[in-house]
Amino acid sequence: MSEAENKPGRELPYVMAINEGIREVLREQKDAFIAGEDVAIAGSVYGYCTGLLEEFGEDRVVDTPISEKGIMGLGVGASATGCRPIIDLMFMDFVGECMDEIANQMAKMRFMFGGKATLPVTVLTMGGAGGSLAAQHSQSLEAWLAHLPGMKVVMPSDAYDAKGMIISATRDNNPVFVVLNKASLAMTMEVPEGSYEVPLGEACVRTQGKDLTIVAFGRMVHEAIASVEKLKEIGIEAEVIDARSVQPFDTETVVNSIKKTHRALVVHEAVKFGGIGGEISAQIQEEAFDYLDAPVMRVAAPFSPVPFSPALEQIYIPNADSIVAKVKETLAL
Amino acid sequence: MAKKKNVKTSVPSPKVLQELHRKMVRIRRFEESAGKMMEDGKIPGALHLYVGQEAVASGVMQHLSNKDWITSTHRGHGHLVAKGGEFKPMFAELFGRSTGYCRGKGGSMHISNMDLGMLGANGIVGGGPPIAMGAAFSNKFKKNKNVSVAFFGDGASNEGSVHEAANMAALYKLPCVFVCENNGYGEYTPQSRHQAIVDVADRASGYGMPGVICDGMDVMAVYEAAGEAIERARKGGGPTLLECKTYRYYDHVGVRGMGLNYRTDEEVEEWKNKDAIEAFEKRLVQLGVMTKKKIENVHNAINKDIEEAIAFANDSPYPLPEELLDNVYNEET
Ligand SMILES: Cc1ncc(C[n+]2csc(CCOP(=O)(O)OP(=O)(O)O)c2C)c(N)n1
Ligand SMILES: [Mg+2]
Numbered sequence: 126m127s128e129a130e131n132k133p134g135r136e137l138p139y140v141m142a143i144n145e146g147i148r149e150v151l152r153e154q155k156d157a158f159i160a161g162e163d164v165a166i167a168g169s170v171y172g173y174c175t176g177l178l179e180e181f182g183e184d185r186v187v188d189t190p191i192s193e194k195g196i197m198g199l200g201v202g203a204s205a206t207g208c209r210p211i212i213d214l215m216f217m218d219f220v221g222e223c224m225d226e227i228a229n230q231m232a233k234m235r236f237m238f239g240g241k242a243t244l245p246v247t248v249l250t251m252g253g254a255g256g257s258l259a260a261q262h263s264q265s266l267e268a269w270l271a272h273l274p275g276m277k278v279v280m281p282s283d284a285y286d287a288k289g290m291i292i293s294a295t296r297d298n299n300p301v302f303v304v305l306n307k308a309s310l311a312m313t314m315e316v317p318e319g320s321y322e323v324p325l326g327e328a329c330v331r332t333q334g335k336d337l338t339i340v341a342f343g344r345m346v347h348e349a350i351a352s353v354e355k356l357k358e359i360g361i362e363a364e365v366i367d368a369r370s371v372q373p374f375d376t377e378t379v380v381n382s383i384k385k386t387h388r389a390l391v392v393h394e395a396v397k398f399g400g401i402g403g404e405i406s407a408q409i410q411e412e413a414f415d416y417l418d419a420p421v422m423r424v425a426a427p428f429s430p431v432p433f434s435p436a437l438e439q440i441y442i443p444n445a446d447s448i449v450a451k452v453k454e455t456l457a458l
Numbered sequence: 459m460a461k462k463k464n465v466k467t468s469v470p471s472p473k474v475l476q477e478l479h480r481k482m483v484r485i486r487r488f489e490e491s492a493g494k495m496m497e498d499g500k501i502p503g504a505l506h507l508y509v510g511q512e513a514v515a516s517g518v519m520q521h522l523s524n525k526d527w528i529t530s531t532h533r534g535h536g537h538l539v540a541k542g543g544e545f546k547p548m549f550a551e552l553f554g555r556s557t558g559y560c561r562g563k564g565g566s567m568h569i570s571n572m573d574l575g576m577l578g579a580n581g582i583v584g585g586g587p588p589i590a591m592g593a594a595f596s597n598k599f600k601k602n603k604n605v606s607v608a609f610f611g612d613g614a615s616n617e618g619s620v621h622e623a624a625n626m627a628a629l630y631k632l633p634c635v636f637v638c639e640n641n642g643y644g645e646y647t648p649q650s651r652h653q654a655i656v657d658v659a660d661r662a663s664g665y666g667m668p669g670v671i672c673d674g675m676d677v678m679a680v681y682e683a684a685g686e687a688i689e690r691a692r693k694g695g696g697p698t699l700l701e702c703k704t705y706r707y708y709d710h711v712g713v714r715g716m717g718l719n720y721r722t723d724e725e726v727e728e729w730k731n732k733d734a735i736e737a738f739e740k741r742l743v744q745l746g747v748m749t750k751k752k753i754e755n756v757h758n759a760i761n762k763d764i765e766e767a768i769a770f771a772n773d774s775p776y777p778l779p780e781e782l783l784d785n786v787y788n789e790e791t
Contacts, residue, residue, distance in 0.1 A: 166720065167646035190616035190652040191583050191644050222582070222617070257503035257554065259565045261581030429786045433565030434554030435502050436776035 137316040139309045142284035143173040143249070146291030147211060149320045151181050154209050157295060160187035160199055161213025161249075170215060171251065171310060193222035197248075201230045204246035209295055217252035217304060218264045231300045232275035247294040248302045252280075253344055253394055254442050255308040260430035263438075265395035267342070268404075270302050271372040277301040278371040279325055280343035284314045286369060289323030297325060304371075306344040328375035330382065334362035337388040337452060340379055340405055342368050345392045345424075351445035356452060363452065371401055379405070380413045387418040388455055392448055397425035422455045424448050461659040461669035464683035466676075472747045474520060478677050479742060479753070481516035482735050483760055485536040488545060491764050492535065492552055492566075493713035500772070501552045505566050508536030510707035513734035514639050515540035517680025518607060521688045524575045527593040527606035529586030531639075532567050533706070534579025537609055542574045545767030555774035562777045563785065583644075584617025586610055587636060591623040594634035594697075605633040605691040613644020615658045621665070624699065628666040631696035635687045636667075638701045639674065645710045646720040662699035674702030675732045678741075705729035 137145070150157050159177065161169070165188040168175035178186040189196050193214065200212035214220065220227060227248075234242045254263035270278045277299055281287040287305060294301035331346060332353050341349040346367040353363050364382050368374065383389050389409050391402035406421040424443045432438050470478070489507045496505045508515070511533075519540035522528065530537040538548065543559070551558025551569050558564075559571050570578035577593060580586050590608030597604045614620055615638055627634040638658045642649050655661070662669025672683040680702055687698035707730060708715045716723050742748040748756075 163645050163647055166651075170645070188647055188651055191613045192616045192618065194618050195616075219582070222584075222619075257565060259503065259567050259581060260563075261567065261585075262504070427782060429783055430563075432563050432777075432782060433503060433560075433568065434556075434562035434777050436554060437562065437779070437782050440779050441782060 134315055135318065136313050137284050138311050138313045139284040139287055140171055140173050140311065142288040142316045143291065143305065144175060145316070146288035147174065147177060148180065149292055150211065150295045151177065151185055153320060154295060156207060157209040157211060158185040158187060159211040159213060160189050160196060162189055162191055162196070162215055164188060164213050169213065171307070174213070193219050194226055197223035197226035197231070200246040200248065201226055201234065201244065204244040205234060205242050209245045210247070211295060212246060212248045214248055214250040216262050217250045217266055218261050220250070220266060220269065227270070227276070228273055232273040236275055243298050244300050245295070245298045246300050247291070248300070249291070250302065250304055251307045252304050253306040253308050254431045254438060257433055257435055257438060259433040263431035265343070265393065267304050267371050268395060268399060268401045271401060275300065276372060277325055278304060279369060280304045280306070280371060281323070281369065282309070282343055282346040282367050284312060284316050286323050288316055289321050290325065290369070292320055293322040293325050296322070301325065304343065309344050323369070326370045326373040326375055328369055328378040329367045330378065331365040331367050332363065334364035335386055336362045337364070337390060337455060338379065338382040338386045339363050339365045339448065340368055340389065340391045341365060342371065342393040342401065345394055345443060348443060348445045349392055349448055352448040352452070355445060355449050359458070361452060361456065374405065374408070376408050376412060379409065383409060383413045384416050387416055389417070389421045390424060390448070390451055390455055391421065392424045392443060394426060394442060396428050397423055398428050400425050419455050419457070422451050424451045461657060461662055461671060464670050464672035464679055466679050466682055468682065469745065470678065470681060474681070475742060475745070475747050478516050478520055478681060479738060479748070480756055481519065481540045482512040482677060482738065483756055485512045485515060485539045486735060487760050487764050488535060488539050488548065491768065492549070493708065495549070495552070495768065497713065501566070502554060503565050503567070504711050505552070506533040506711050507708045507713065508533050508706070510729065511639055511641060511674065511704045512536060513677035513680050514637065514674045514702045514704055517677045518637055518684040520681055521685050522575065522605070522607065524573065525602070525604045527575050527577055527590065527604070529577045529590040529593070529606070529608045530579045531586060531609055531611060531614065532579060532581055532583065533611070534569055535566070538569055538571060538574070538576050538579070541571070541576045543571055543576070545763050546770045549767045549771035550774045553771040553774065554776065555771055556777040556781065557770070557774040561781065561785070584610065584614045584619040587620045587623035591627045591632060591634055594627060594632035595630065597633050598630070603692050605635060605688055607635045607637055607688070609637050609639060611644060612638065612640040612642065612649050612658055613647070613652060615661070616653055624665040624667065624697070627697040631694065633691040633694070634697045635684070635691055636697060636699045637684070638699065639704055640701055641704050641706045643706070643710070643721070648720070657701060659699055659701040665699065667697045667699055669699045669701065671701045671703065674704030675729070675734045675737070677734055677738050
């Protein structure tokens with residue numbers, strides 16, 4: 126951390142924070158490697174593996190064929206036998222190609238073997254819409270993964286968390302999915318040099334407020350924060366909680382906030398039906414029913430695949446305005 | 459069932475030769491114009507262009523009617539053009555307009571036209587072959603004489619889905635032809651770094667079907683090899699794996715062709731020297747099938763169609779917000 130002290134205020138885009146996170150891991154964990162499509166020579170299609178091949182060599186930065194089931198299986202087998210793999214799954218939508226390795230092998234092996242197997246595998250993947258990449262390259266499928274006992278799922282919303290959570294994920298002795306967001310790649314903020322952790326399973330209060338709690342996931346945290354300004358103009362003070370972790374979910378931080386605000390809104394990019402917002406709403410009413418002055422509301426995508434046309438995609442993705450509208454509804458304004 | 463190289467033995471009729479030529483030029487002009495439109499900001503999202511590979515789609519499609527099915531790839535415009543796709547609804551789709559083949563919902567990666575027997579481009583690498591196999595099953599089930607053709611890349615040949623589809627097609631002796639367009643790269647990874655074989659057709663014997671290799675830059679070679687495979691499929695002789703050696707002139711995505719760091723400009727030049735359209739036009743003149751003037755007329759007519767189609771797309775409306783939830787389910791009773 127001494128370097129960081131030398132250079133206060135160093136800013137880094139999300140994409141390079143991911144790069145640094147992976148780099149720190151490969152430096153400090155000799156059993157770690159990264160494998161995925163176009164990660165080595167091309168440095169990943171997003172550019173976040175740039176320079177890794179040069180620093181760590183072919184044995185630890187591994188280009189794979191387009192064989193997601195094989196790649197995920199590589200992560201399962203290698204992690205169960207002493208390695209600490211980072212598996213790169215280019216688009217989150219491609220979990221479909223390797224769901225058996227994820228759901229039936231990776232998540233369950235330890236349990237099925239009576240605790241004898243340990244799978245310290247980290248999967249990096251890219252979710253989210255916004256670039257007209259259409260129905261098979263834009264999804265937010267975190268609820269599929271969070272539904273699997275044995276799996277951890279985190280969604281870093283900014284560069285600081287992306288780096289810290291990648292480091293924490295690789296130090297964790299369980300399979301962890303780090304769900305990144307492609308629309309956030311260029312977002313810049315101060316990121317310390319060197320190694321640091323952002324704990325898995327801890328939410329973070331981003332703005333303080335007394336009138337309502339907004340629990341947001343991934344990129345929606347920024348929309349929620351943008352909505353706070355607009356809400357201020359009409360005299361509403363919203364408290365934004367960045368969930369950060371989907372599984373395990375930090376119910377306590379959310380409940381403590383609701384004890385103060387008495388109202389809650391859950392925001393995510395995934396479709397509403399069956400999305401993680403339903404689970405969070407249920408937890409809130411189980412744990413904090415007596416504190417609620419209004420029903421828990423949700424802002425999420427409509428029940429359709431992600432459309433290609435910008436005209437439709439624009440109205441598909443929740444944003445600050447749709448959050449403001451739902452807040453007004455919650456407060457009966 | 460050893461693989462064999464296709465050796466050209468015959469010259470098709472002048473009518474067929476002219477149709478092959480027209481198909482190739484239509485594809486090339488469409489793709490070049492789409493590239494320009496993307497650079498002008500008219501086409502959002504990811505555009506994978508087919509320039510360089512025209513002979514493959516044209517040579518295969520010449521044998522198919524609208525009742526024969528094809529499945530395509532992320533690089534799918536060429537297949538649709540060769541299958542009879544019209545420029546206007548194709549450009550409109552790429553522009554995200556409601557007059558597009560998919561009402562602006564699919565875009566480049568999902569462009570399709572069921573009426574023409576085209577079961578879609580596909581955003582999932584290896585997504586097509588199982589679907590083509592299923593369509594072939596349907597043809598056999600319904601006892602018609604239609605075939606289905608699955609196009610896929612060298613990169614896709616490493617997906618489990620392709621192996622499963624090929625095995626089942628051979629097992630059930632389905633009227634299905636697997637056309638591997640080996641352009642030497644999966645994204646930025648050369649074939650030598652994604653598989654330990656040189657000829658994808660080697661795998662045919664493992665599936666229990668004939669494997670044939672042909673020069674994918676020679677439309678007459680493709681026409682002949684595809685003709686044999688499709689005829690055998692139609693007659694109940696089962697599937698074939700046809701590998702066409704070809705090359706994409708542009709980058710994996712977008713239009714830049716030269717100065718890329720994962721391949722040399724010399725390599726691109728070498729392939730361009732074998733350009734399928736130029737070589738074929740020379741041959742047409744030699745054979746006395748078309749004069750230079752007549753060839754020029756074909757180009758001019760196609761250029762005019764392109765201009766009109768772009769104007770049409772430009773003037774077309776975007777889908778309305780209420781169209782978002784249409785087509786998720788079939789609401790007909
Ligand atoms: C299941 C899946 N994995 C990865 C990708 C990302 N991807 C898109 S195209 C491509 C390369 C495909 O190579 P190839 O099959 O040879 O086709 P080509 O691009 O050369 O036409 C990759 C890896 C994807 N779209 N789907
Ligand atoms: Mg290829």
